Amino acid sequence: MKPIDFSQSTKVLQKPSTMTDSECQSLHVWNDGKQCVSCWKASFKERLNILFTGIVWLGVFSGKTQPPVFVSGEEVFENSTLKARILTFVAEIKEKFIDVWENVKEAAKQTDKRKYFIVGLTISIVLGSLLGWLFGFTIGILAKIFKDLLDSKGNEMVEVMDIVFMMFGAACAIPFSILFYYFLILR
Secondary structure (H helix, E strand, C coil), X not given: CEEECXXXXXXXXXXXXXXXXXXXXXXXXXXXXXXXXXXXECCHXXXXXXXXXXXXXXXXCCCCCCCCCCCCCCCCCCCCCHHHHHHHHHHHHHHHHHHHHHHHHHHCCCHHHHHHHHHHHHHHHHHHHHHCHHHHHHHHHHHHHHHHHHHHHCCCCCCHHHHHHHHHHHHHCHHHHHHHHHHHHHC
C-alpha cells in the first residue's frame, strides 16, 4: 500500500534520514495532538488479496512494543466542531513556535550568529542615536540583506538565520537608540 495525501491532512511527517525511499516515504497525516490518521491506497493486487482473504496486515517500526493503532476501511472523520478545529490550529501553532525556538537556540551557539547580532545592534544604536530609531533599525537589517545579495553573486551560501540574528540585534537596540536620540539630538 502507498500513503496518499487527503483533504483533512494537517501536516507531513518526514521519513527518517536513515531509511531509503523504498523502505519509507513521507506521510501526510491529520493530527489533533492525541492521534495521527493517515490514508493509504491499495494496489490492484492488494485489493484482490483483501477481497478474497479479508486480511489486512499492519506493521509498525518499533523495537519492543506496538503503540495503540487502528485500521479502517471507512472514512474516520466526522464533521469536527469549531472548538476542535481551533484547538488543533492552536496546537499546530504552538508546535511551530517550539520548533522555531529550538532552531534559534541552536543557531545562537554559532559564533557567526552572535557576531551578526552585535553588528546589527551596533549599526542600529549608532545610526538610530543620530537619525532616529526607525532609520537605525532599517539600516541595521538592510546592511545584512545587501551583504547577502553581494555574497550570493560570488556563490557564497546565504543563511536566513544570519539575517534573523542581525534583525534581533537591530531590534534590541531600539530602546537605546530612542534614549540616545533624545539626549543627543532633542536636548
